[in-house]
Amino acid sequence: MATDNVVHQLAIRVGNKLHEERLMLATAESCTGGMVAAAITDISGSSNWFERGFVTYSNLAKTEMIGVPAALIEHHGAVSEPVARAMAEGALRNSRAQVSVAITGVAGPAGGSEAKPVGTVSFAWSNRLHTAVETQLFKGDREQVRAQAAAHALRGLLELLERRER
Known part of the structure; x- marks a missing residue:
């Protein structure tokens, strides 16, 4: 699947950036069930920059x-920006990492509501000084929503890491 390649390439870029900055990452994943951690640990040497992952389904x-x-x-x-923020900050408090990402959402096909339809995913990225949050609505089936969420989480990590340089 093309999304798998996108996620893999993003994970490599995140890893290179974390390694350059000598930072460690922690993940807190719900609807993605560890997909971000899996993409990261598919990369040889990721133990140099990946501290731990929490799957808090x-x-x-x-x-x-x-x-x-x-x-x-x-x-x-559970699918909300305040909970995503608490997940990202909690991952940092419960690890030795300096950077974290959190993902919580409704991947479907069941579980959606009018207020939070299937595809609603909340994210948070934290570096102990700043936590950014946002919610996205992805289209597609369960697998597609989860893959899009993993890719989006990694893109957000890149943005957080690049913001550190400015």
């Missing part, structure tokens, strides 16, 4: 593993 895992407050999930829903 359930709400309880988000709370127990990375400290997302249960009240935040109850108030905003």
Whole structure:
């Protein structure tokens, strides 16, 4: 699949940038189920810049593993920018990484609502000083939504790393 190649190429670029900057990455993934971590660890030498990945698919895992407050999930829903932010910041607090990415969404085909239809994915990228968040709506089936989300997460990491240089 072409998206697999895009994700792989983005992971290489992220890895090169992290290695250059001597930074470590942590991931906190929900709907992607570890796809970003898998793309990263497909690259030989990634242990030089990938510290750890959290797959926090359930709400309880988000709370127990990375400290997302249960009240935040109850108030905003697991698929929300506040929860994505808490996931990214929690991944940093619970690791030795300096940079993180978080992904939480509705990959489908079930689980969508009028407010958060299938394809809704919230992201956060953090470097301990700044956390950026955004929500995207992707089209396609479950596999396509997940692949697009993984690629978008990696593009956001590149933007975060390039912002450090300015």
